[in-house]
Amino acid sequence: MNIIIINTKCANLFSVHNVLYKLGYNAVISDEADIISKADKLLLPGVGTVTAAMQQLKKKNLVKLIQQSTQPILGICLGMQLLGINSEENSHINTLKIIDIPIKQIKFGNLPLPHMGWNTISIPKKKHPLFYDIKKNDYFYFAHSYYIDICHVTISQTWYGHYFSAVIEYKNFFGVQFHPEKSSTPGEKLIKNFMEM
Structure with missing residues (x-):
């Protein structure tokens, strides 16, 4: 299988690469269009700012x-946010416009930003291959200040003063707001499930 990690210059790419290697997959990190276009599976990780990622x-x-x-394609954290139409970061900067949903800044009371640390996610009632062998009390690692509201592409949600999308699906695009590569066994299971879909 030809697995490509898209290099946005805004991610700890080697964390994702190392988890894939641990799971038995050899992935290539690239920002070259001819290499990316030939992939069987794509991962779009990201940390930092939407502005920097979109510029790259x-x-x-x-x-x-x-x-x-x-x-x-699996968008991870910032990579999931890039799938939206625009972001409140930097005066509503345009993103990839794959889903017609804006990215909003977390403004839930006086909660500290970023939302950082371990949190649970909801598991869809209808079986979904991405969640195979993942339990409702499994914890995932979050580190973000922006989010996607609950909407038609939401398949899992989480709570941080407000419910928001933890996992989205639209056609061949998947996104996770947390970092599966930093989420121990549950995160590894999710990545493996994506690879086997």
């Missing part, structure tokens, strides 16, 4: 390629 994707002419891709 535009610089490498990857925006349209990602938008038009047909292979399964």
